[in-house]
Amino acid sequence: MNPPLLIVGASVRAAAESAHAAGYQVKAIDLFSDQDLKEIADCRLSIQYPEDLHRLASEFANIPYLYTGALENYPEVLAKLSANHPLLGTGSDSMEKIRDPFWLRDFLQSASLPTIDLKTHDAPPDNAEKWLIKPFRSGHGLQIRNGLGAPAQHDEYYQELKRGLSVGAMFLADGQHCQLIGCHQQLRALQLDSSQPYQFCGAVAPLPLPDDTVNTISNIGELLTQETSLRGLFGCDFIVSENTPYLLEVNPRYTAATELWETLLNRSLIADHITACQQGLLSTIPTYHFSGISLKLILYAPEETVVTNHFHECLNQVEGTRIADLPAPGNTIAQHDPVCTLLLMGAKRQDISKAAFQSLTAIAGNLEWNPQLASTLSREISSQIAENIA
Numbered sequence: 001m002n003p004p005l006l007i008v009g010a011s012v013r014a015a016a017e018s019a020h021a022a023g024y025q026v027k028a029i030d031l032f033s034d035q036d037l038k039e040i041a042d043c044r045l046s047i048q049y050p051e052d053l054h055r056l057a058s059e060f061a062n063i064p065y066l067y068t069g070a071l072e073n074y075p076e077v078l079a080k081l082s083a084n085h086p087l088l089g090t091g092s093d094s095m096e097k098i099r100d101p102f103w104l105r106d107f108l109q110s111a112s113l114p115t116i117d118l119k120t121h122d123a124p125p126d127n128a129e130k131w132l133i134k135p136f137r138s139g140h141g142l143q144i145r146n147g148l149g150a151p152a153q154h155d156e157y158y159q160e161l162k163r164g165l166s167v168g169a170m171f172l173a174d175g176q177h178c179q180l181i182g183c184h185q186q187l188r189a190l191q192l193d194s195s196q197p198y199q200f201c202g203a204v205a206p207l208p209l210p211d212d213t214v215n216t217i218s219n220i221g222e223l224l225t226q227e228t229s230l231r232g233l234f235g236c237d238f239i240v241s242e243n244t245p246y247l248l249e250v251n252p253r254y255t256a257a258t259e260l261w262e263t264l265l266n267r268s269l270i271a272d273h274i275t276a277c278q279q280g281l282l283s284t285i286p287t288y289h290f291s292g293i294s295l296k297l298i299l300y301a302p303e304e305t306v307v308t309n310h311f312h313e314c315l316n317q318v319e320g321t322r323i324a325d326l327p328a329p330g331n332t333i334a335q336h337d338p339v340c341t342l343l344l345m346g347a348k349r350q351d352i353s354k355a356a357f358q359s360l361t362a363i364a365g366n367l368e369w370n371p372q373l374a375s376t377l378s379r380e381i382s383s384q385i386a387e388n389i390a
Contacts, residue, residue: 119157120157
């Protein structure tokens with residue numbers, strides 16, 4: 001009989017698919033309970049996230065669990081879950097360090113590694129236009145704003161505005177050492193307005209970077225693992241400016257971009273995650289060659305949207321494209337909430353840009369959005385994807 005596994009977080013579909021592919025009997029708790037998640041998991045819908053996770057998880061007592069984003073912001077919730085469920089991942093006792101941007105800055109400085117400048121809310125910078133205001137409980141790039149607006153509050157801080165490429169790095173750790181799986185480019189703010197200009201909207205992998213840049217990123221991951229006992233999959237967000245990587249934050253779990261690497265590797269990384277957590281072993285993951293480019297695009301509603309009964313008819317219209325995180329017909333999706341996720345694979349940059357346009361055109365038409373939406377979003381995708389991706 002397949003072993004049971006509980007997965008909790010804001011959105012768990014991708015991790016659940018990975019676990020299902022690895023042979024686990026998946027129990028899932030998240031905010032959406034989308035149709036494709038229900039097909040592979042026994043689901044519970046969180047209404048009072050994250051406060052009700054412990055109560056919902058009690059239905060699956062003693063089953064090992066892992067978490068997705070952004071539960072690292074709630075170590076007290078993780079501690080309660082871990083009291084009744086063996087944790088497969090980095091524990092709440094590590095969050096005090098790895099989720100503290102000031103600790104990260106000081107740690108990197110002590111190792112003579114690149115750092116980005118920070119200021120506390122009660123010491124605002126003079127040149128506010130060159131700074132961002134970020135929440136300590138960050139996730140998905142939400143609630144980040146320009147320093148010229150209202151001053152930072154006690155639960156926020158100032159971060160230097162560094163121009164460059166938004167890069168994510170995927171690691172696998174055993175508590176003492178880690179392996180860099182690869183680097184990907186992160187896409188942001190694919191909306192028709194600027195209400196959330198830094199919102200995570202997807203990623204494209206792999207991202208070729210100079211050897212020195214990759215070596216620095218790998219070194220940062222290794223030092224963080226040794227210092228904070230990171231376990232399993234984790235991600236790091238960087239701004240790469242003039243080939244120098246500046247660490248922004250650490251996400252100590254299966255990230256939104258992980259499924260890109262699973263597509264490229266044709267491999268369930270949840271299986272490797274569990275092996276690292278349970279046995280303290282790092283799997284050998286062949287990352288030296290990838291055939292093709294993988295794109296993940298989260299599509300947000302430009303207006304309040306009712307999912308049509310025929311929505312699923314547009315899902316298989318474009319070759320090389322898969323649509324995931326499927327809402328049920330009849331659901332009403334609020335403006336700016338996620339509608340679905342596009343997963344695309346192509347031989348080169350032009351292939352995925354073309355497929356993205358065709359998919360967006362089909363979805364926008366089906367949901368009766370402004371016909372210019374697909375064209376506008378596709379241009380934004382093409383402009384964000386780095387020119388050095390073949």
